[in-house]
Amino acid sequence: MRIVCPFCGERELGEFTYLGDTKPVRPEAGASEDEVFDYVYLRDNVAGDTSEYWYHGGGCRAWLKVTRNTLTHEISSIEPAAGAGAAKVDA
Amino acid sequence: MKYSIFSLARAALSGHKNWQRTWRDATPKDRYDVVIIGGGGHGLATAWFLASEYGIKNVAVLEKGWIGSGNAGRNTTIIRSNYGLPGNTGFYELSMKLWERMEQDLNYNAMVSQRGVINLYHSDAQRDAYARRGNTMRINGIDAELLDLAAVRKMIPFLNFDNARFPVQGGLLQRRGGTARHDAVVWGYAHAASELGVDIIQNCEVTGFVRDANGKVTGVETSRGKIGAGKVGMAVAGSSSRVAAMAGLRLPIESHVLQAFVSEAIKPLIPGVMTFGAGHFYVSQSDKGGLVFGGDIDGYNSYAQRGNMPVMEDVCEGGMALMPMIGRVRLLRQWGGIMDMSMDGSPIIDKTPVDGLYINAGWCYGGFKATPGSGFVFAHLLARDESHNEAARFRLDRFRTGAMIDEKGQGAQPNLH
Numbered sequence: 114m115r116i117v118c119p120f121c122g123e124r125e126l127g128e129f130t131y132l133g134d135t136k137p138v139r140p141e142a143g144a145s146e147d148e149v150f151d152y153v154y155l156r157d158n159v160a161g162d163t164s165e166y167w168y169h170g171g172g173c174r175a176w177l178k179v180t181r182n183t184l185t186h187e188i189s190s191i192e193p194a195a196g197a198g199a200a201k202v203d204a
Numbered sequence: 205m206k207y208s209i210f211s212l213a214r215a216a217l218s219g220h221k222n223w224q225r226t227w228r229d230a231t232p233k234d235r236y237d238v239v240i241i242g243g244g245g246h247g248l249a250t251a252w253f254l255a256s257e258y259g260i261k262n263v264a265v266l267e268k269g270w271i272g273s274g275n276a277g278r279n280t281t282i283i284r285s286n287y288g289l290p291g292n293t294g295f296y297e298l299s300m301k302l303w304e305r306m307e308q309d310l311n312y313n314a315m316v317s318q319r320g321v322i323n324l325y326h327s328d329a330q331r332d333a334y335a336r337r338g339n340t341m342r343i344n345g346i347d348a349e350l351l352d353l354a355a356v357r358k359m360i361p362f363l364n365f366d367n368a369r370f371p372v373q374g375g376l377l378q379r380r381g382g383t384a385r386h387d388a389v390v391w392g393y394a395h396a397a398s399e400l401g402v403d404i405i406q407n408c409e410v411t412g413f414v415r416d417a418n419g420k421v422t423g424v425e426t427s428r429g430k431i432g433a434g435k436v437g438m439a440v441a442g443s444s445s446r447v448a449a450m451a452g453l454r455l456p457i458e459s460h461v462l463q464a465f466v467s468e469a470i471k472p473l474i475p476g477v478m479t480f481g482a483g484h485f486y487v488s489q490s491d492k493g494g495l496v497f498g499g500d501i502d503g504y505n506s507y508a509q510r511g512n513m514p515v516m517e518d519v520c521e522g523g524m525a526l527m528p529m530i531g532r533v534r535l536l537r538q539w540g541g542i543m544d545m546s547m548d549g550s551p552i553i554d555k556t557p558v559d560g561l562y563i564n565a566g567w568c569y570g571g572f573k574a575t576p577g578s579g580f581v582f583a584h585l586l587a588r589d590e591s592h593n594e595a596a597r598f599r600l601d602r603f604r605t606g607a608m609i610d611e612k613g614q615g616a617q618p619n620l621h
């Protein structure tokens with residue numbers, strides 16, 4: 114598996130760290146226990162295309178949003194995660 | 205058929221041409237008292253314990269491929285009970301005791317070999333942590349010995365003791381730990397369960413659950429038709445989320461890939477099972493001579509049953525740090541298996557919120573050693589509708605109540621357990 118970083122180009126997997134599914138969103142302060150439990154512990158754990166965060170720690174140190182198929186490891190799209198490296202590019 | 209020295213001699217005299225199939229390849233009936241999804245070690249062990257301990261013999265084990273084709277055939281065959289936390293300590297020792305009598309119980313040679321498991325330590329802090337774990341084991345009646353440097357040197361003289369960064373200082377030894385032949389474990393449970401009337405049904409993939417008006421699970425839809433069930437137990441680690449999703453459940457589990465490796469055969473070298481404490485590397489030597497080893501999971505969600513190079517490199521570096529002389533040994537085989545990584549690194553054996561559906565999941569990468577214990581306590585749960593004493597903490601709701609069993613102390617980060 115190789116990841117094409119939008120800033121650095123195609124790089125080997127060892128440069129990247131995995132965070133996981135982009136879907137869970139941290140609940141607002143004061144959210145119910147159920148919402149927090151759901152966010153912290155429950156996962157869709159999709160078999161197929163899934164959107165996930167990867168961190169390019171061995172390169173530009175930007176957070177990336179990667180669409181990857183968990184059955185084949187095929188990557189179909191990569192974009193900078195909002196508020197991460199993207200902000201620097203536009204500046 | 206019954207195996208003995210006489211059956212072996214008889215077969216040898218006829219050139220081993222008259223061995224019969226060791227278990228029945230069944231076709232599905234309309235209904236069973238209990239249907240187990242997953243024909244791996246855990247599913248087959250559950251079926252056998254249901255039939256032998258709990259008197260429930262109208263049982264089917266459904267397997268989407270062939271039995272043992274999942275993680276039961278993809279592990280590094282290590283058995284041990286060196287856990288430190290309440291919940292784990294007693295459960296894995298229950299499993300260890302069942303390993304010790306498995307071959308007699310099943311009338312099958314599973315090549316259970318108590319050749320010892322040693323966890324090496326490389327710093328004072330690690331020694332203290334291992335001393336504590338060893339003491340926890342001993343007050344729970346489990347064997348553990350803390351070895352100093354001289355004792356380790358005597359036992360494993362070929363290690364790189366003077367590694368500048370990670371010198372070996374000693375180790376925690378469990379002599380009763382060791383290895384077992386993973387395929388034979390699957391075949392042994394299949395053999396013994398089949399003898400008691402359990403139907404083992406292969407090429408039978410579950411595609412959905414049949415539910416009554418109250419939502420209770422009353423059967424399963426499969427690629428070989430509908431099968432009715434009094435109760436359904438799932439033992440499909442790696443695919444738990446996918447199967448549970450058919451019943452509308454979301455689990456505290458992520459599926460990750462773990463790789464394992466076998467080298468070409470070399471002369472006898474490694475005395476038992478060894479782990480490198482400064483990295484993540486564990487190794488034993490098979491009876492054929494190959495070094496069987498592994499390390500960390502790859503770290504990203506995967507159902508692909510194959511991994512990538514960075515982890516392969518990392519695992520081999522661990523081996524080289526410990527035994528630089530293996531550098532010229534060639535790798536023979538490498539593979540990946542899909543692990544149910546739970547949110548605290550410990551398994552789940554419980555009823556689900558769906559009536560009639562029971563779950564055995566979340567084994568992370570420690571499922572093989574748990575095979576007999578898991579089968580026993582899951583059978584208990586299915587038969588009695590209450591958790592076995594030694595599995596009472598493996599509850600599905602512990603993530604909500606906070607009663608986590610986090611042996612590694614990593615929190616809700618499944619790829620770090």
